Amino acid sequence: MEFLSWKVEEGVAIATISRPPANALSQGLIQDVNALLDAVENDETVRVIVIHGEGRFFSAGADIKEFTNVQTGEEFTGLAKKGQDVFERVETFSKPVIAAIHGAALGGGLELAMGCHMRFVTESAKLGLPELSLGLIPGFAGTQRLPRYVGVAKAAEMMFTSDPISGKEAVEWGLANRAFSDEELLTETLKIAKKIAKKSPIALKAAIQMLNYSKPSSYYDGVNAEANSFGDVFVSEDAKEGIHAFIEKREPVFTGK
Numbered sequence: 091m092e093f094l095s096w097k098v099e100e101g102v103a104i105a106t107i108s109r110p111p112a113n114a115l116s117q118g119l120i121q122d123v124n125a126l127l128d129a130v131e132n133d134e135t136v137r138v139i140v141i142h143g144e145g146r147f148f149s150a151g152a153d154i155k156e157f158t159n160v161q162t163g164e165e166f167t168g169l170a171k172k173g174q175d176v177f178e179r180v181e182t183f184s185k186p187v188i189a190a191i192h193g194a195a196l197g198g199g200l201e202l203a204m205g206c207h208m209r210f211v212t213e214s215a216k217l218g219l220p221e222l223s224l225g226l227i228p229g230f231a232g233t234q235r236l237p238r239y240v241g242v243a244k245a246a247e248m249m250f251t252s253d254p255i256s257g258k259e260a261v262e263w264g265l266a267n268r269a270f271s272d273e274e275l276l277t278e279t280l281k282i283a284k285k286i287a288k289k290s291p292i293a294l295k296a297a298i299q300m301l302n303y304s305k306p307s308s309y310y311d312g313v314n315a316e317a318n319s320f321g322d323v324f325v326s327e328d329a330k331e332g333i334h335a336f337i338e339k340r341e342p343v344f345t346g347k
């Protein structure tokens with residue numbers, strides 16, 4: 091694993107994302123998340139996983155610079171499907187997965203965190219799906235998971251404005267479980283994770299399976315439609331403009347083409 095390292099403490103695998111400067115979710119980092127799950131799946135010393143980020147952010151989302159290597163809408167749809175599959179594996183994993191979010195969880199970073207079973211945040215963390223400011227839409231199942239946590243109206247506001255909400259608001263809106271100070275985030279998250287690690291792994295696995303039944307039957311249709319739409323939107327001139335504007339550190343100008 092190139093961008094993820096992990097150690098076990100009292101039944102909790104503490105996984106650290108290290109991909110400076112923003113822990114952007116490159117294809118390689120997404121594969122590392124999958125490799126982490128492979129590594130801990132049959133490891134009986136691991137009962138719970140906590141994912142957090144090194145540096146300034148949990149994760150600032152998919153690697154926008156990597157998008158410039160993508161040529162076709164089909165390729166972009168394929169990229170979305172890969173991320174969706176790994177985050178679905180997180181959500182249906184046999185052991186609880188918890189995100190500890192500081193700094194920012196944006197775009198794909200929030201989509202990874204939303205695939206986790208619980209989210210603990212710092213009060214000042216920024217959580218958002220800003221893809222529309224790139225002329226894109228979320229592609230790692232964010233369009234389907236966010237409304238399940240915050241409701242359709244607030245999900246629309248977060249996506250349409252691209253404005254992030256604070257960790258404190260995320261708790262009020264039902265997106266995060268609890269907020270802590272920057273200093274306390276990891277220790278408090280680990281306290282909760284270690285408490286969970288003492289439960290029966292058999293019962294935990296069953297509880298996760300039952301929680302996944304709470305997804306509406308239309309959920310997976312929505313996830314498939316999102317991947318296709320992600321590819322369709324990518325071929326627009328607006329998407330090219332949005333991606334280049336981000337890289338060039340300027341405001342995008344969208345023309346509807």
Ligand SMILES: C/C=C/C(=O)SCCNC(=O)CCNC(=O)[C@H](O)C(C)(C)COP(=O)(O)OP(=O)(O)OC[C@H]1O[C@@H](n2cnc3c(N)ncnc32)[C@H](O)[C@@H]1OP(=O)(O)O
Nearest residue numbers: 111112114150151152153154155196197198220228229230
């Ligand atoms: C299917 C999924 C799709 C997606 O996830 S699309 C991506 C969605 N995410 C975003 O749009 C967030 C983009 N990033 C930002 O808005 C800002 O950045 C931050 C709020 C995270 C931080 O802002 P600040 O503190 O002003 O730092 P900075 O100079 O903008 O960023 C530091 C370095 O990090 C790189 N970076 C940030 N986010 C990404 C990213 N998502 N992909 C690739 N690089 C990223 C920048 O370019 C820069 O790098 P350099 O120092 O070399 O100029």
